[in-house]
Amino acid sequence: MADTTFRLRVTYGKTGRLRFLSHLEVTHASERSVRRAGLAYAVTQGFNPRMKVAFGPALPVGTAGLAESYDVWLTRYLPPADALGELRRATPDGLAPIEARYVSEREPSLTAALTLAEYEVVVGGPDAGPDRVRTGLEAVLADGKLTLQHKGTPKVFDLAVFLPKEPTVGEYPGGSMVRMTTRMGASGTLRPEAFISEAIRRTSADGAVTSVTRTGLRPEGES
Amino acid sequence: MTDLWPVVEPLLARVERPARYTDREWGALHRPEAPYRVALLYPDTYELGMANSALAILYARLNTLEGVAAERVFVPWVDMGAAMREARVPLFTLESCMPVAECDLLGITLPYELTYTNILEALDLSGVPLRAAERSDGDVLVIGGGPCVFNPEPVAEFFDAILIGEGEDAVADIVEAHREAKAAGLSRAEVLERLSSVQGVYVPSLYAPATADVPARPLEGSRAPARVVKRVVQTLSAHATPPCPVVPFMDVIHDRASVEILRGCSRGCRFCQAGMVYRPVRERTPDEIVRDALAQLRCTGHEDVSLTSLSTTDHSRIEEVLRRLSAAVRGTGVALSLPSLRVDAFGVEMARLASSGGKKSGLTFAPEAGTQRLRDVINKNVSEEDLLATVRVAFGAGWRRVKLYFMCGLPTETDDDVRGIGALAWKVLDAAREATPPAQRGGIRIGVSVSVFVPKAVTPFQWEGQLPMEEVRRRQAILRDAMPRKGVDLHWHDAEVSFLEGALARGGRDLSRVIERVWREGGTFDAWTERFSFARWMDAFVAEGLDASALATAPRDPDAALPWDHISAGVDRAYLLSEREAAMGGRTTPDCTFDGCTGCGVCQDLGVDIVLAGGSRG
CATH class of the missing domain: 3.30.750.210 (Transcription Regulator spoIIAA)
Known part of the structure; x- marks a missing residue:
């Protein structure tokens, strides 16, 4: 690896049909985009050299993202606008890069820094209007805790920790839309559709989560 | 053309690995304006089919033809197949998400005998009649090709035509002939007659199938050739490797x-x-x-x-x-x-x-047999000294893993030959140890993979019988006892799967009834261990009055007709017979x-x- 490397932070979307990709599929696809773009990427040292690249928090299969990120280390400086242009040319539309900028080596990793995730969850169904969904959410929140099955074992989420602020419910054609923020950490991640599905179940409403979009990721303390 | 995406998309939230069905990979080609539409089907899942080089070559080739769009199709996994039937969604191509049945041509690869039921699954999901004889003028033209075509008879009735040999030039000729025939308003029968004049194209409906004494022959009044001769390209230089094949998102094999x-x-x-x-x-x-x-x-x-x-x-x-x-x-x-x-x-x-x-990462070698005598019979010109010297060089150069391929049940094989595989594995292990520094010997891994010999059409062993299953299992037990207990990972092929592969590989037209019955009883993805049911196959053979054991294990008389005698790979029968004689003489x-x-x-x-x-x- 060259002595000096340049840490390029790329922000991209995961949208349309490509929301069905898994995190691993997105990471492979992004590495291939970097190679196709012809960027001078750094390679890890060791027996099995690989591209030096680090990804932000994983998105599940089926969940879209509007501002996901990865860092890739380059061995030659390239103006960010040029890097963005080359990456856009070399990436399928559904994963198109939106922004590229250099960040300091001193900055913490993406997964360490970005612990708050903002979501828009669309609920559809004959009686999945905002009032009904809000009632369900309030019932779940009143418990303070939510128990979900994870690979056959129950996992308890303390909602005061995992939901740093109260979700809001608004109008949406054919149902409603929930805007919510979750906190990710060493103790796990609360999946928005699991939380909302539980809320719908509480009201016995005829409705279901029809789409989940992560609209942004941010560090603690920023709004 | 119909866009099925709005009805496909809602199904994807509840199936495994939805990336199998989404398209939009880098390199996927979209030519919505092209009037002539080809669906290229690999009769297994996306992740297996995307590893197939022939499919990539034909996809690139067809999409360079003026007015032609070629799109990929794979067989939906069991969960998706069920979801599609429930929602009445027909089989679709990936790129346009259009119904396969709306295409002009459906090309199907024949990679392996155990994918045959998946061909019927794909045709049925498409809403296309399973047998060529049941299709009418408006139905898509169904054409096969690939490794299994050298005995096409077991699946012949499911295809309108089958290409024997290499596709680079032939697919263009087939599309051209079909387009002209369509433009001229020809009937399906006339289209097929015309296709039979394209070199390498076999139209099964124009032939009377083989009997015990008489090879398959063209029907009276047909101008189809008496023997369909394999298509080849003169030189690969005329066909550059596709520079931009589709790059899968999914982790596929050979990615x-x-x-x-x-x-x-x-x-x-x-x-x-x-x-x-x-x-x-x-x-x-x-x-x-x-x-x-x-x-x-x-x-x-x-x-x-x-x-x-x-x-x-x-x-x-x-x-x-x-x-x-x-x-x-x-x-x-x-x-x-x-x-x-x-x-x-x-x-x-x-x-x-x-x-x-x-x-x-590891090296792979194929000695194929455990003794020099048997290696001479099969014409595998490798000696034990070659193998051991090679292993010493490899481990001396830093490799720590080798994999060795062998076969069990080869013609003339004795118990000594089977034990010879174990003896050779011992010697390889010793050679590897000698060439490895003592501190690193713990990292030595010798993989030994032993398949069951299945006689195939157009080989010098095409007349040989395959070992009965009980005998395969007896020899596999000998093999296990002869192998080193430590340092060698032994894998062998399943006797039942190999037996079925043999029965399908050398059968005739009547096997199509067995394949169809197995599919009707729920058989799909037979190449997947968890989906394979030997009992279902054996029941189907019995129900259709066919003897699977005779097909697999009985030797064939070199003077009798074989079901594939009307198909020529260019290799002379006399040469195959002389090679067979040389084999039996150990030359x-x-x-x-x-x-x-x-x-x-x-x-x-x-x-x-x-x-x-x-x-x-x-």
Whole structure:
């Protein structure tokens, strides 16, 4: 690896049909985009050299993202606008890069820094209007805790920790839309559709989560 | 054309691996304006089909034709198939998400006998009648091709036509003939008659199938040829490797760039169908290989490139190719890989060049039999000394893992030959230990994989019987006892799967009834261990009044007719018979690319020549 490397932070979307990709599929696809773009990427040292690249928090299969990120280390400086242009040319539309900028080596990793995730969850169904969904959410929140099955074992989420602020419910054609923020950490991640599905179940409403979009990721303390 | 995406999308939230069905990969080609539409079906899942080089070649080739769009189709996994039936969504192509039944042509690969039920699953999901005889003028034209066509009879009735041999030129001829016929308003029967005049195209409905004494022959009044002769391309140079194949998002098998550096192999192993049916040997030049590999890496962004063929280290200029390519990718983290290697020091040297100091993942060799006597019978010209010397060189150079391929049940095999596989594994293990520093010996891994010999059409062993299952199991027990307990990982093929493969490989037209019955009883994805039901197959053979044991295990009389006698790979029957005699006499036959013509007949019958990039080998 060259002595000096340049840490390029790329922000991209995961949208349309490509929301069905898994995190691993997105990471492979992004590495291939970097190679196709012809960027001078750094390679890890060791027996099995690989591209030096680090990804932000994983998105599940089926969940879209509007501002996901990865860092890739380059061995030659390239103006960010040029890097963005080359990456856009070399990436399928559904994963198109939106922004590229250099960040300091001193900055913490993406997964360490970005612990708050903002979501828009669309609920559809004959009686999945905002009032009904809000009632369900309030019932779940009143418990303070939510128990979900994870690979056959129950996992308890303390909602005061995992939901740093109260979700809001608004109008949406054919149902409603929930805007919510979750906190990710060493103790796990609360999946928005699991939380909302539980809320719908509480009201016995005829409705279901029809789409989940992560609209942004941010560090603690920023709004 | 109908866009099914709005009805497909809601199904994807509840199925495994939805990326199988979404399209939109890098390199996927969308030509919505093209009036002539081809669906290319691989009769298994996306992740298996996307590893198939032939599909990638034909996809690229067809999409260069004016007015033609070729799109990919795979068989939906069981969960998706059920969801589609429930929602009444027909089988769709990936790119346009259009119904397969709305296409002009449906091309289906025949990669392996155990995928046959999936062909019916795909036709049924498409809403296309299963048998050619039931289709009418408006139905899509269903054409097969691929490795299994050298005995097409078990699936012949499901196809309107089957291409025998290589597709690069033939697919263009088929599309041209079909377009002209459509423009002229011909009936389906007239279209098929016209297609039968394209060289290499077999139209099953124009032939009376073989009986015990008489080979299949054209029906009276048909102008179809008495023998359908394999199509070949004269030289690979006329067809560059597709530079921008589709790059899957999913983790597929063989997920890498690949360049076919040569086609064909004339080493002449007598059990090997590929070695007989892909003749003659045609090499690409080093310039073409380096150009194609770098172009494909640039366009795909893959991190590995494989140099593929039946015998890559036999390429007459492989050393130059590897030196140039490894220099070109140095420092990028891109790895070169070679498939199974020639058993000699040169093979190891080439693997060392390919790995160029980086990862040494493991080497694969194929001695195929455990004793010299049996290796002479099958014409595998490898000696025990070659193998042990090769192992010493490999472990001395730092490799710690080798994999060895063998077969059980080869003609004339005795218990001593089976024990010989174990004895050879012991010697390989000892040689590996000797060549490895004591502190590193714990890392030594010898993999031994033993398949069951299945006689295939167009080989010198096409008349041999396959071992009955009980006998296979008895020999596998001998094998297990003869193997070192530690340091060797032994794998063998399932006796039931091999038996069925044998019954399907050499059967006739009547087998189509068995295949259809198995599919109707729920059989799909038979190549997947968890989906395979031997009982379902055996019940179907009984119900249709056919004897699976006779098909698989009974030797054939060389004077009787074979179901595939009307199909020619260019290899003469007389040559196959003389090779069979040589096998029984333990006499070996050299490779014509090293030692001159051995009279197989391919070059004369097909009007082609061996093409060697270096002018000569050896």
